[in-house]
Amino acid sequence: MKIKKSELIITAGRPDQYPVTSCKEIAFAGKSNVGKSSLINALLDRKNLARTSGAPGKTRTVNFYSVNDNELVIVDLPGYGYARVSKKEKEKWQKMIETYLHKREQLREVILLVDIRHEPGENDVIMYDWIKSFGFSGLVIATKSDKIPKGKIDKHIKIIKNKLAIEEEGLIIPFSSTNKLNKKEVLYLLENLE
Ligand code: GTP
Numbered sequence: 001m002k003i004k005k006s007e008l009i010i011t012a013g014r015p016d017q018y019p020v021t022s023c024k025e026i027a028f029a030g031k032s033n034v035g036k037s038s039l040i041n042a043l044l045d046r047k048n049l050a051r052t053s054g055a056p057g058k059t060r061t062v063n064f065y066s067v068n069d070n071e072l073v074i075v076d077l078p079g080y081g082y083a084r085v086s087k088k089e090k091e092k093w094q095k096m097i098e099t100y101l102h103k104r105e106q107l108r109e110v111i112l113l114v115d116i117r118h119e120p121g122e123n124d125v126i127m128y129d130w131i132k133s134f135g136f137s138g139l140v141i142a143t144k145s146d147k148i149p150k151g152k153i154d155k156h157i158k159i160i161k162n163k164l165a166i167e168e169e170g171l172i173i174p175f176s177s178t179n180k181l182n183k184k185e186v187l188y189l190l191e192n193l194e
């Protein structure tokens with residue numbers, strides 16, 4: 001897909017703020033700080049369209065981005081598993097993610113991001129199983145691949161595959177927002193999702 005234009009539609013804290021659109025929508029989920037917002041910027045060739053931060057817990061709303069005047073809508077979800085927020089706040093984010101996944105009919109795929117350096121945690125496993133239970137295909141992007149030597153990528157991918165019990169080939173892709181590894185491949189995937 002050629003990205004000609006991208007813009008923020010809305011940051012939604014409540015479902016009544018979700019934009020009315022009829023195009024394909026794809027959401028990115030994952031632990032706080034895994035690189036969801038950075039991946040969106042990398043894919044869309046924008047430096048700071050989605051706000052990123054070195055400190056986890058940056059994205060706290062469901063953020064909708066329009067690509068090429070609604071050829072595609074990309075959604076940045078709040079991260080889960082950020083320890084340093086109150087229980088109440090955590091529950092609020094969790095509810096926000098759940099509500100979005102339940103309500104959004106035009107949602108075609110939820111892509112789970114995990115950090116390539118670490119074995120996925122319990123929250124990731126729960127999230128992944130949950131995504132699959134909704135009937136989505138279970139695509140996984142392993143972020144920050146620039147942080148490990150190239151020769152170790154396969155080994156790390158294998159660990160993630162095992163932990164998440166991914167059987168199918170091609171469902172997990174190493175990615176880097178820093179050196180843009182597999183950027184074209186991910187864009188191609190997004191474009192070709194049913
Ligand atoms: P929340 O909004 O808190 O859920 O986090 P997020 O998943 O949106 O993460 P974000 O994109 O804000 O990135 C978190 C930190 O990781 C930032 O300091 C980014 O610069 C860094 N980061 C993200 N992707 C990459 C990557 O591919 N490589 C490297 N080296 N750093 C990355």
Ligand code: MG
Nearest residue numbers: 036037058059
């Ligand atoms: Mg974010």
